[in-house]
Amino acid sequence: MHDHIVKSFDEEQRRLLNETLRMGEMAIAQLEAALDVLQRRDDKAAERIIANDEAIDALEHEVSHDVMKLALRGPLARDLREILAAIRIASDIERVGDYAANVAKRSIALNLAPPLPQIAGLHALGMLAAQQMRDVMAAYRDSDVELAKRVRARDAEVDAAYTGLFRELLTYMMEDPRSITGCTHVMFMAKNIERIGDHATNIAENVWFLVKGDEALPPREKRDATSSTVAP
Amino acid sequence: MHDHIVKSFDEEQRRLLNETLRMGEMAIAQLEAALDVLQRRDDKAAERIIANDEAIDALEHEVSHDVMKLALRGPLARDLREILAAIRIASDIERVGDYAANVAKRSIALNLAPPLPQIAGLHALGMLAAQQMRDVMAAYRDSDVELAKRVRARDAEVDAAYTGLFRELLTYMMEDPRSITGCTHVMFMAKNIERIGDHATNIAENVWFLVKGDEALPPREKRDATSSTVAP
Numbered sequence: 001m002h003d004h005i006v007k008s009f010d011e012e013q014r015r016l017l018n019e020t021l022r023m024g025e026m027a028i029a030q031l032e033a034a035l036d037v038l039q040r041r042d043d044k045a046a047e048r049i050i051a052n053d054e055a056i057d058a059l060e061h062e063v064s065h066d067v068m069k070l071a072l073r074g075p076l077a078r079d080l081r082e083i084l085a086a087i088r089i090a091s092d093i094e095r096v097g098d099y100a101a102n103v104a105k106r107s108i109a110l111n112l113a114p115p116l117p118q119i120a121g122l123h124a125l126g127m128l129a130a131q132q133m134r135d136v137m138a139a140y141r142d143s144d145v146e147l148a149k150r151v152r153a154r155d156a157e158v159d160a161a162y163t164g165l166f167r168e169l170l171t172y173m174m175e176d177p178r179s180i181t182g183c184t185h186v187m188f189m190a191k192n193i194e195r196i197g198d199h200a201t202n203i204a205e206n207v208w209f210l211v212k213g214d215e216a217l218p219p220r221e222k223r224d225a226t227s228s229t230v231a232p
Numbered sequence: 233m234h235d236h237i238v239k240s241f242d243e244e245q246r247r248l249l250n251e252t253l254r255m256g257e258m259a260i261a262q263l264e265a266a267l268d269v270l271q272r273r274d275d276k277a278a279e280r281i282i283a284n285d286e287a288i289d290a291l292e293h294e295v296s297h298d299v300m301k302l303a304l305r306g307p308l309a310r311d312l313r314e315i316l317a318a319i320r321i322a323s324d325i326e327r328v329g330d331y332a333a334n335v336a337k338r339s340i341a342l343n344l345a346p347p348l349p350q351i352a353g354l355h356a357l358g359m360l361a362a363q364q365m366r367d368v369m370a371a372y373r374d375s376d377v378e379l380a381k382r383v384r385a386r387d388a389e390v391d392a393a394y395t396g397l398f399r400e401l402l403t404y405m406m407e408d409p410r411s412i413t414g415c416t417h418v419m420f421m422a423k424n425i426e427r428i429g430d431h432a433t434n435i436a437e438n439v440w441f442l443v444k445g446d447e448a449l450p451p452r453e454k455r456d457a458t459s460s461t462v463a464p
Contacts, residue, residue, distance in 0.1 A: 016318045017373075023325040024369035028362055030332035031428065035358040038339040038351060038421075049336035056329035063322040086248045087316060088323070090295040093255040097288035100262035104281035105459045107270040112462050119270060126267040130260055137256035141249075170413060177409050181402060181462060184419065188459070189270075191420070196263065227337040227420075230344050230413060 085210040092199040099192040132200035148207035158197035159224035317442040324431040331424040338417040364432035380439035390429035391456035
């Protein structure tokens with residue numbers, strides 16, 4: 001009997017490895033297809049690639065599900081959820097730290113030129129992201145699913161503020177080409193902050209997972225439209 | 233005796249939660265400090281923030297270490313490493329998929345204007361990243377630590393190619409302001425691809441972790457210098 005359990009645990013693990021490998025193949029195929037449509041300027045094919053991303057997301061969900069199934073074989077389901085949530089949340093926080101350091105790094109490059117007027121908007125965007133992080137860490141501390149859900153819903157506000165700032169920067173760069181290098185830094189800083197918002201959302205989703213396990217989260221809005229921005 | 237073990241497991245878990253919470257506080261403080269020095273244009277303070285990022289990275293390492301310590305309480309140390317590696321690698325692949333989809337999305341926006349000459353360089357950068365992903369997934373499949381180490385070392389090439397392309401784009405934007413929107417898309421596409429390289433590196437580090445456990449990796453080079461770029 002013990003042998004049987006061990007073997008089937010192995011099988012589950014092999015399944016996990018294979019799923020992850022398949023995810024990798026899909027992501028590489030997506031990248032190569034994206035590079036190809038970029039050269040061929042083929043909108044239809046690009047749309048297909050965008051739609052295909054869902055399949056990778058679905059596979060990641062399967063991997064998480066299988067990890068949970070493996071974890072639930074032990075008597076410590078909630079313990080293991082806590083371990084998994086901690087490691088994923090730690091990894092998100094590490095990225096937030098990287099983005100914050102990159103904002104600081106770019107601010108040094110910006111100081112070599114006169115101040116840009118968009119810094120105020122960037123600062124407001126950053127404060128919004130900082131509030132998101134503060135709230136989601138409180139949600140994690142208190143296992144507060146409702147707060148986590150609010151953080152996740154509010155990410156659309158961060159995205160909308162980022163999109164507005166991005167458009168403003170584009171206009172400014174066109175009006176004054178000397179501002180291009182500086183504005184490029186501000187754009188990447190804004191993008192870093194928008195990404196911090198995404199990591200806050202990831203953490204919110206891990207708080208949900210921690211408390212609710214595999215139960216599905218409600219769908220949410222996305223408002224970052226800058227990837228489709230055309231000349232203003 | 234059993235009670236004692238359970239209690240101390242709980243204590244370890246509380247420690248894990250507290251470390252992760254502390255990481256969160258540090259990351260938020262870093263973000264707020266970065267926003268502050270941005271407004272005050274204070275280079276010295278910015279340097280401190282950049283240096284502080286190491287403390288967050290160190291804490292993430294502690295979290296991983298504690299997770300391992302918890303995991304190693306069971307008889308299935310390698311199994312649990314496989315589970316943890318799978319979930320982290322899956323999460324990296326999921327991001328690679330997102331970046332590939334974003335490249336495709338931006339290519340649609342680019343198709344509304346005449347082709348940009350930098351697309352060839354972007355394509356070459358993308359192929360380099362695709363090769364990195366292919367190699368690292370093979371390293372994962374075969375638990376090939378040497379291949380994983382090579383992928384990790386080669387990330388400096390991706391960074392160097394990205395930096396070169398970034399500078400070329402800046403110059404081009406300054407010469408022809410009508411190219412700004414398009415070049416901005418190419419910049420973000422290049423950044424997406426550079427990030428794919430980073431995720432390949434993360435996966436390489438997880439392959440190392442899977443095989444070697446907590447043994448430290450050799451240090452590596454970083455060549456993405458665009459965060460410090462000033463007007464060409």
